[in-house]
Amino acid sequence: MEFFTTINSVYVMIGSIALGAMCGMLGVFGVLRKQGLLGDALAHAALPGIAIAFLIMGERILAGLLLGALVSGLLGAFCIQYLVKATKIKMDSAMAAVLSVFFGFGIVLLTFIQRLPSASKAGLDTFLFGQAAALLKIDVILMSSIFLFTLLVVFIFWKELKMFIFDSSFAAVLGFRSRFFEILFMTIYVLAILVSLQAVGVVLTAAMFITPAAAALLWTKRLLSAVVLSVVFGSISSASGAYVSIVAEGMPTGPVIVMAASVIFLFSFMFASRGGIVWKAIERYKYSKKVNLENLLAKLYRDTESGVNKWQRSDISLIMLWRLRSNGYINSGNEITLTKKGLVSGFKVVQKHRLWETYLVERMNFSHDHVHRDAEIMEHLLTDDVVEKINSILGNPKVDPHGKSLKMK
Amino acid sequence: MKKTVFEVHDLTVAYGKKPVLWGVDFSIPEGSLVAVVGPNGAGKSTLLKTAFGLLKPLSGWAKFFDKNYSDVRNKIAYVPQRESVDWDFPATVFDVVLMGRYGHLGWIKRPKKSDHKKAMEALEKVSMVEFKDRHISDLSGGQQQRVFLARALCQEADLYFLDEPFAGVDIVTEKAIFKLLKDLKNDGKTVVVVHHDIQTVEEYFDWLVLLNVRLVASGPLKSTLTKENLNAAYGGRLDILSKAQELFANK
Numbered sequence: 001m002e003f004f005t006t007i008n009s010v011y012v013m014i015g016s017i018a019l020g021a022m023c024g025m026l027g028v029f030g031v032l033r034k035q036g037l038l039g040d041a042l043a044h045a046a047l048p049g050i051a052i053a054f055l056i057m058g059e060r061i062l063a064g065l066l067l068g069a070l071v072s073g074l075l076g077a078f079c080i081q082y083l084v085k086a087t088k089i090k091m092d093s094a095m096a097a098v099l100s101v102f103f104g105f106g107i108v109l110l111t112f113i114q115r116l117p118s119a120s121k122a123g124l125d126t127f128l129f130g131q132a133a134a135l136l137k138i139d140v141i142l143m144s145s146i147f148l149f150t151l152l153v154v155f156i157f158w159k160e161l162k163m164f165i166f167d168s169s170f171a172a173v174l175g176f177r178s179r180f181f182e183i184l185f186m187t188i189y190v191l192a193i194l195v196s197l198q199a200v201g202v203v204l205t206a207a208m209f210i211t212p213a214a215a216a217l218l219w220t221k222r223l224l225s226a227v228v229l230s231v232v233f234g235s236i237s238s239a240s241g242a243y244v245s246i247v248a249e250g251m252p253t254g255p256v257i258v259m260a261a262s263v264i265f266l267f268s269f270m271f272a273s274r275g276g277i278v279w280k281a282i283e284r285y286k287y288s289k290k291v292n293l294e295n296l297l298a299k300l301y302r303d304t305e306s307g308v309n310k311w312q313r314s315d316i317s318l319i320m321l322w323r324l325r326s327n328g329y330i331n332s333g334n335e336i337t338l339t340k341k342g343l344v345s346g347f348k349v350v351q352k353h354r355l356w357e358t359y360l361v362e363r364m365n366f367s368h369d370h371v372h373r374d375a376e377i378m379e380h381l382l383t384d385d386v387v388e389k390i391n392s393i394l395g396n397p398k399v400d401p402h403g404k405s406l407k408m409k
Numbered sequence: 410m411k412k413t414v415f416e417v418h419d420l421t422v423a424y425g426k427k428p429v430l431w432g433v434d435f436s437i438p439e440g441s442l443v444a445v446v447g448p449n450g451a452g453k454s455t456l457l458k459t460a461f462g463l464l465k466p467l468s469g470w471a472k473f474f475d476k477n478y479s480d481v482r483n484k485i486a487y488v489p490q491r492e493s494v495d496w497d498f499p500a501t502v503f504d505v506v507l508m509g510r511y512g513h514l515g516w517i518k519r520p521k522k523s524d525h526k527k528a529m530e531a532l533e534k535v536s537m538v539e540f541k542d543r544h545i546s547d548l549s550g551g552q553q554q555r556v557f558l559a560r561a562l563c564q565e566a567d568l569y570f571l572d573e574p575f576a577g578v579d580i581v582t583e584k585a586i587f588k589l590l591k592d593l594k595n596d597g598k599t600v601v602v603v604h605h606d607i608q609t610v611e612e613y614f615d616w617l618v619l620l621n622v623r624l625v626a627s628g629p630l631k632s633t634l635t636k637e638n639l640n641a642a643y644g645g646r647l648d649i650l651s652k653a654q655e656l657f658a659n660k
Contacts (some may be wrong), residue, residue, distance in 0.1 A: 032499075156517055157516075159514070162508075163508050164494075173463065173482075173487045175512060221500075222499055222500070223499045223500060
């Protein structure tokens with residue numbers, strides 16, 4: 001492991017993991033407060049502040065740059081609030097407008113700085129896409145302490161966070177000051193954004209917050225487990241970003257972190273217990289298999305009703321033959337006949353269809369040519385106890401509205 | 410004469426320049442089951458929000474047990490409208506009910522065993538014990554309303570305010586909730602319900618506050634639920650009032 005030989009790599013790794021954990025943790029609250037884009041706007045709006053702070057100081061001091069970022073980030077946030085309040089512009093448009101103006105101005109300043117002859121300018125563009133490998137020991141200490149601070153705040157005010165985000169007016173009625181909560185929450189959120197800027201870059205910082213949290217919320221219905229999961233996702237993404245940043249020189253960290261987080265999100269989206277699309281697809285497939293088999297059984301039963309009780313092998317596809325046989329629905333020699341079990345199962349499907357048609361006509365005032373399509377669906381869904389109930393409601397009818405038998409042949 | 414537990418005096422509230430409550434006075438005696446009724450935009454929800462200090466009135470005040478709200482907070486429980494929160498929030502039924510204890514705890518302090526017990530008792534009262542670990546988004550509208558009610562019950566208050574608790578719930582839940590409210594009344598508590606369905610007022614309540622920006626009537630149900638009062642709240646006078654509101658807003 002050549003990778004850990006330089007002590008600086010260890011710092012970079014620790015710092016990145018702390019960062020990923022912090023963003024993952026706060027991201028859950030951000031997503032639940034539906035202010036994912038606010039973080040994005042703040043981060044983008046921070047860029048001109050960084051450039052101006054550099055121009056004023058003439059050298060690259062992280063604390064100074066972050067102070068500049070804070071001032072212009074807050075100015076951006078204020079502009080957004082003002083636009084929403086004073087005009088008819090809605091939140092999303094206001095954020096988009098402010099974000100692009102600030103970011104554009106920041107890029108202009110950055111380009112200007114790059115043309116300056118001063119030697120210490122090197123590295124300011126890392127704020128664009130982030131460069132975890134450029135982190136120094138002192139940066140990492142700053143990051144870790146801010147992470148511990150936000151962790152402490154979340155731990156202490158867990159109950160309040162939960163209550164305010166779920167139902168803020170209830171919290172206010174109980175006597176909790178929402179002003180205090182807002183300030184507390186925005187403080188840790190803005191702090192977290194600021195310290196992320198150098199490692200992840202203004203462009204992608206918001207994704208550090210949103211993506212792990214959104215993925216975590218797909219898996220769980222408990223706030224605590226969502227936060228823990230999001231912390232894990234954030235740390236993993238962040239560690240992979242840092243690793244690439246150390247090993248492959250010049251590779252920007254932010255995009256790699258976001259890629260890693262997005263892979264986790266994609267995986268969650270497909271497999272998460274709460275509506276992962278893969279599980280849904282499997283269920284749909286299983287259902288359509290069941291429907292096909294039941295439709296065939298129903299057809300065989302209807303044939304039997306009209307006097308046909310033997311079929312040729314060529315009448316039925318190989319797969320369906322195999323499925324009918326393995327379920328014990330048919331005897332197959334040269335000619336195919338239904339077993340007792342097959343007959344009963346076929347009857348049940350047909351019965352459900354006809355019974356449902358009867359119910360719709362008798363009780364729901366449908367005319368008898370309007371009920372077939374609905375019965376096609378319900379014949380696969382009705383359970384035996386519902387069938388019994390319908391039967392007793394209708395007084396055990398013998399024929400359906402089309403004159404077909406409801407009793408087994 | 411019974412003690413007054415809730416009194417509103419000359420309350421005027423405006424959104425922007427548009428007045429939604431205008432010089433409203435009334436008082437509620439202890440142990441009543443009160444319906445606050447009026448058409449849409451009559452200021453019913455605004456009345457509650459202002460009383461709890463969520464909105465600032467232009468003039469007037471609201472008093473609870475002859476005191477300011479902040480002094481008697483723990484004797485008052487509030488059930489907001491069900492639609493006012495996002496039910497996809499990651500929490501279980503028990504989590505939400507337990508929030509009813511937060512007011513007694515104050516900042517930072519965590520719920521204790523006794524708080525858990527009280528939350529369970531409240532769940533029992535609304536027959537939702539078996540749902541306690543269920544996620545709140547998996548509930549029907551009626552069940553969500555019961556959860557909110559349980560949260561208020563474990564506040565152990567003397568005065569309950571409910572904002573449209575019967576909106577969008579099934580008839581079984583409506584009856585169940587009403588029975589609980591009646592039990593509260595029989596225990597000597599006072600219950601104030603913002604209500605939209607004038608049909609059920611007579612069946613459920615014993616005190617009426619009829620509101621339409623101005624106070625139309627307030628008092629025991631028998632003497633206030635009259636055709637004239639209902640006409641005044643829902644009928645013709647409204648046109649002039651809304652015209653006046655508009656003029657005021659555009660001045």
